[in-house]
Amino acid sequence: MAKKLNERSVLQIASEALPFAKTGGLADVLGALPPALARLGWDVTVVTPRYRGVTAGSLVERFPVTVGGFAADAGFFEAPLPDGARAILVDCPDLYDRDALYGVDNVDYTDNARRFAFLVRAALEVAARRAAAPSIVHVHDWQAGVAPVYLRTLYAGHPVLGGTRTVFTIHNLAYQGLFEPDWLPRIDLGWDEFTVDRMEYWSRISFLKGGINDATLLTTVSPRYAEEIQTPQLGFGFDGILRARRADLVGILNGIDTHEWDPAGDRFIPRPYSADDLSGKAAAKAAVLERYGLPSDADALKRPLVGMVSRMVDQKGFDLIAELSEDLLRLEASFVVLGTGDARYQDLWTALAAERPDRIGARIGFDEALAHLIEAGADLFLMPSRFEPCGLNQMYSMRYGTIPVVHAVGGLADTVTPKTGFVFTDYSPPALLGALTRALECFGNRQRWLALQRAGMTQDFSWDRSAKEYVKIYERALKRTRRA
Ligand code: ADP
Ligand code: GLC
Numbered sequence: 001m002a003k004k005l006n007e008r009s010v011l012q013i014a015s016e017a018l019p020f021a022k023t024g025g026l027a028d029v030l031g032a033l034p035p036a037l038a039r040l041g042w043d044v045t046v047v048t049p050r051y052r053g054v055t056a057g058s059l060v061e062r063f064p065v066t067v068g069g070f071a072a073d074a075g076f077f078e079a080p081l082p083d084g085a086r087a088i089l090v091d092c093p094d095l096y097d098r099d100a101l102y103g104v105d106n107v108d109y110t111d112n113a114r115r116f117a118f119l120v121r122a123a124l125e126v127a128a129r130r131a132a133a134p135s136i137v138h139v140h141d142w143q144a145g146v147a148p149v150y151l152r153t154l155y156a157g158h159p160v161l162g163g164t165r166t167v168f169t170i171h172n173l174a175y176q177g178l179f180e181p182d183w184l185p186r187i188d189l190g191w192d193e194f195t196v197d198r199m200e201y202w203s204r205i206s207f208l209k210g211g212i213n214d215a216t217l218l219t220t221v222s223p224r225y226a227e228e229i230q231t232p233q234l235g236f237g238f239d240g241i242l243r244a245r246r247a248d249l250v251g252i253l254n255g256i257d258t259h260e261w262d263p264a265g266d267r268f269i270p271r272p273y274s275a276d277d278l279s280g281k282a283a284a285k286a287a288v289l290e291r292y293g294l295p296s297d298a299d300a301l302k303r304p305l306v307g308m309v310s311r312m313v314d315q316k317g318f319d320l321i322a323e324l325s326e327d328l329l330r331l332e333a334s335f336v337v338l339g340t341g342d343a344r345y346q347d348l349w350t351a352l353a354a355e356r357p358d359r360i361g362a363r364i365g366f367d368e369a370l371a372h373l374i375e376a377g378a379d380l381f382l383m384p385s386r387f388e389p390c391g392l393n394q395m396y397s398m399r400y401g402t403i404p405v406v407h408a409v410g411g412l413a414d415t416v417t418p419k420t421g422f423v424f425t426d427y428s429p430p431a432l433l434g435a436l437t438r439a440l441e442c443f444g445n446r447q448r449w450l451a452l453q454r455a456g457m458t459q460d461f462s463w464d465r466s467a468k469e470y471v472k473i474y475e476r477a478l479k480r481t482r483r484a
Pocket of ligand 2: 026029172221254388389392
């Protein structure tokens, strides 16, 4: 007997989602893609943990969920999202009521395998209790990578969920969800997963690999990155299995939330502005200089201001900056930097700010309001990433008339052109310095600068276009023969 399908409905699972919890771009995507899919007529449910401090939603269900020997009474809080999408926040204080999402001081929590296997189990159990299955289960990054594995194993013969097609989106291949193999029985998986064509990865298990092998279709967050991850240089050891699944792998460029990131209506900036009237941008520049305690007199306002908002990790090109630090101090520019991450990069920027307190401001921390103010107040935005699956900040920058300086890689290469920014190809300190120097020179040419700003500000980075691409993927997955 054919099971009941809830047509055009998608269950998404992710470890972070706006407006509830965020450490990076994954949360932005989960905040904007579900409403965009809902606008296209899809029924969208996003399942994500109810971390410490999240107060949204009302309790709609409570039932026990078990993962291996771990059993907990999980609470399910439902919260509406824009355009009719909804979120379900999984409440399990033992697992999620903690200081941070993944770990503290760059050390992961030792039970992350359990924490995210539990999230997936809880999400699938909620779906299993409904009369009709979602047509698609769409899961994001390693934290949700066991969902396709569970559907192939635990739920293979399940009356509601058996055979459900899955889409796995890779936002970042560098995070692989690697754990000791003795976690297998503790997350209800058999030792037969511990083989090279399943979850085994160099004597450990990888949640990411589970997702890649078992999902019906795979996507990643830009067309260029979809190509790059099939090469040994940027495949992080997964290029072989990605090449093997190349026919099922599609790059879909992220959009941006054009309501949240809109210089004409941004609650975090002093005066609204637009491509037609950029005058409010100067007020944001003065405000951000003041916030950093940097001079904001006429000379300072005339000097180009370079901004950075970033996780301070190797991915983001901080090693190039470290090599160039002496040169940066000599440039005719000011810098404002916001981020958290590796101690050595935090220390680097703190030391640079101490050396040039008149020119360089560094804030170590996570600050949504300040991120908006930097996007608006800076003239240039620096994103020299070694690799970048998509990157959102360069798109925010262009929308705010802030010119990006980027390494031509991944989503940066797909979104920034010489008409909208400054691009360097070699991943090397001189190449970065060259691009930055060209940008600073151009800043002196008001006509050219304005043309760059307007070209960036009038581009369409809205989610509607990308959401349609996801719908095509869902439809393609639905045509696949049922796996179970
Ligand atoms: P990634 O997800 O690799 O960190 P993205 O460019 O896709 O890179 O997204 C990063 C998101 O996180 C952006 O919305 C950016 O503004 C935000 N962000 C990063 N660091 C901070 C910070 N320290 N404070 C506030 N927002 C931050
Ligand atoms: C990851 C990537 C980033 C991407 C984001 C959202 O964190 O590092 O490039 O924009 O996911 O897809």
